[in-house]
Amino acid sequence: MTDSPLVSAEWLMENIDAPDLRVIDASWYPSWASPSNAGRDTYARGHIPGAVYFDIDEIADTTSDLPHMMPDSVKFSSRIRKLGVGDGNRIVVYDANDFFASARVWWMFRHMGHKDVYVLDGGLRAWQGAGGELEDLPPVVTGGRHFTPRVRSDLIKTMEQMQTLAATSAAPILDARPSGRFNGVEAEPRAGLSSGHIPGSVNIPSSALIGSDGKLVDKAHLEVLLGKCRSSPAVATCGSGVSAAVIALALAELGNYDVAVYDGSWTEWASHADNPVQKADA
Structure with a gap:
């Protein structure tokens, strides 16, 4: 890959069919500025082919009074496996809102000890600008891969x-x-x-x-x-x-x-x- 935490749209286009690559859409908008579920709605209207949706308000410590707090390793691992992501995967995260919240999800994976995670520089806009197509149907997720958290406190x-x-x-x-x-x-x-x-x-x-x-x-x-x-x-x-x-x-x-x-x-x-x-x- 690269020493950078970023990948370009061109790189993603060339590697999107790699069997170990997983693409995550982390589009999110603050509740005080946008309607509820605005990020998920953005994903539903059109996303990078094969991308799964990561909701920072759901993959969170929902028992806390504070918004989208980091969940414990058990919940994180469970939710990630349901997205078809696990050990040995290279992960590329993107969003449709200038790194909100792709940078957050990148950090969450790193906090859980997963190093092979990157952010699409420029997000969905860069993908479309490079000629990338979108799809509006959720991908078929094949689970079973284990995710081993190695928490970096x-x-x-x-x-x-x-x-x-x-x-x-x-x-x-x-x-x-x-x-x-x-x-x-x-x-x-x-x-x-x-x-x-x-x-x-x-x-x-x-x-x-x-x-x-x-x-x-x-x-x-x-x-x-x-x-x-x-x-x-x-x-x-x-x-x-x-x-x-x-x-x-x-x-x-x-x-x-x-x-x-x-x-x-x-x-x-x-x-x-x-x-x-x-x-x-x-």
């Missing part, structure tokens, strides 16, 4: 761990939300949450990492934005753990595959009154 952070990081500055905290929300001058889209950021964190809006063509910006641009973290531990956060994974993906493109994601992100942090909140005028 270092790739996920809890609120308690983030409290320690905020107090000690032991590793950079990179926040992917828009600058207005990060600085506390624009409202959060989730009702009841104050805006602002975890003390000591740095704002790297995920939109700055994505070009107008829906692809990750080039390495030179990534180096300017993220170069200080290319070879050191870092933690990415956002509103609910989705766009944070775009930062993790971008740093992997620079060679750092060990970036953790704060799964609860701002939704969890700001829901606890005891957690300190910093704003631009602090």
